[in-house]
Amino acid sequence: MILRQALQSAAQTLCGAGVPDAFIEAELLLGHVVGMSRTQLYTEPDRSLTSVETEHLHSVIQRRIDREPAAYILGHCEFYGIDFCVEHHTFIPRPETELLVETAVKLARRIATGEGQIAIADIGTGCGAIAISLALALPHAKVYATDVSASALRVAETNCRRHGVRGQVELLLGNLLEPLAQTVDMISANLPYVKSSDLNHLSPETRCFEPSIALAGGQDGLDRIREMLEQVPGKLNQGGCLLLEIGQGQAEMVTSLIRSYFPQAWIEFTSDLGGIERVVQISPAESA
Numbered sequence: 242m243i244l245r246q247a248l249q250s251a252a253q254t255l256c257g258a259g260v261p262d263a264f265i266e267a268e269l270l271l272g273h274v275v276g277m278s279r280t281q282l283y284t285e286p287d288r289s290l291t292s293v294e295t296e297h298l299h300s301v302i303q304r305r306i307d308r309e310p311a312a313y314i315l316g317h318c319e320f321y322g323i324d325f326c327v328e329h330h331t332f333i334p335r336p337e338t339e340l341l342v343e344t345a346v347k348l349a350r351r352i353a354t355g356e357g358q359i360a361i362a363d364i365g366t367g368c369g370a371i372a373i374s375l376a377l378a379l380p381h382a383k384v385y386a387t388d389v390s391a392s393a394l395r396v397a398e399t400n401c402r403r404h405g406v407r408g409q410v411e412l413l414l415g416n417l418l419e420p421l422a423q424t425v426d427m428i429s430a431n432l433p434y435v436k437s438s439d440l441n442h443l444s445p446e447t448r449c450f451e452p453s454i455a456l457a458g459g460q461d462g463l464d465r466i467r468e469m470l471e472q473v474p475g476k477l478n479q480g481g482c483l484l485l486e487i488g489q490g491q492a493e494m495v496t497s498l499i500r501s502y503f504p505q506a507w508i509e510f511t512s513d514l515g516g517i518e519r520v521v522q523i524s525p526a527e528s529a
């Protein structure tokens with residue numbers, strides 16, 4: 242079989258099995274198996290697959306039909322223009338979280354002192370996508386990245402080394418803000434926020450393969466956010482702020498929650514491309 246036929250056949254099989262974006266996924270999986278970029282697949286369409294490659298292709302297509310996310314099959318994914326290793330015990334970074342990074346970078350440039358010195362804590366860092374993106378965009382920032390999952394932190398460490406920020410990002414194991422030994426100027430967090438009643442309605446890719454500790458936010462989805470807000474006093478410098486990613490329809494509840502802990506806080510929401518209020522910025526000490 243040659244690449245052109247392999248691509249057609251893989252796309253048809255995935256499409257027939259109801260896998261979303263079948264053609265793009267087929268390109269990704271075939272490129273992974275033959276070690277070629279998407280462009281190379283099209284510049285050498287008549288290249289033959291070896292029998293080992295053909296067998297490997299069948300096995301990765303079957304995994305995708307079984308709804309394993311492509312990022313786990315490939316072992317990596319792109320976020321904020323950066324390639325990150327991911328494994329089964331790490332959440333796969335989502336495109337909508339790039340809004341949190343973008344907002345954090347803009348805000349950090351405003352509040353940093355001197356040459357850009359700022360201390361940032363990324364809570365629930367997973368594979369380190371947010372923390373590492375911030376470290377690369379803000380070379381004078383010190384970034385502390387916490388997670389309760391030791392295996393996720395091992396992947397974050399691999400990613401820090403790959404991107405040369407091991408000295409700039411300090412990885413800390415523990416519950417939310419607890420492992421932070423010093424105060425910071427900014428806290429970013431994409432914590433689990435899926436309501437218990439919504440967990441069964443997630444896509445099979447997420448429900449069956451991504452770690453539930455990265456998803457489950459309790460009855461109203463806000464358990465981890467609530468717990469973190471309780472921990473903020475004593476962890477945030479005067480004039481500091483928090484940036485949180487939230488789920489669709491959570492803005493109102495999150496506003497009341499924030500007001501219950503910080504009645505004077507300045508609260509501002511930023512919507513994603515789908516118009517969903519996705520990122521909330523909280524300056525605890527300032528009035529709106």
Ligand SMILES: C[S@@+](CC[C@H](N)C(=O)[O-])C[C@H]1O[C@@H](n2cnc3c(N)ncnc32)[C@H](O)[C@@H]1O
Nearest residue numbers: 332334365366367388389390416417431433455
């Ligand atoms: C939705 S994932 C986000 C991962 C990553 N920040 C991203 O945006 O791709 C939530 C992360 O929070 C971590 N987490 C869950 N409960 C936690 C807790 N109590 N303390 C610290 N991290 C926690 C999970 O292990 C997971 O890595």
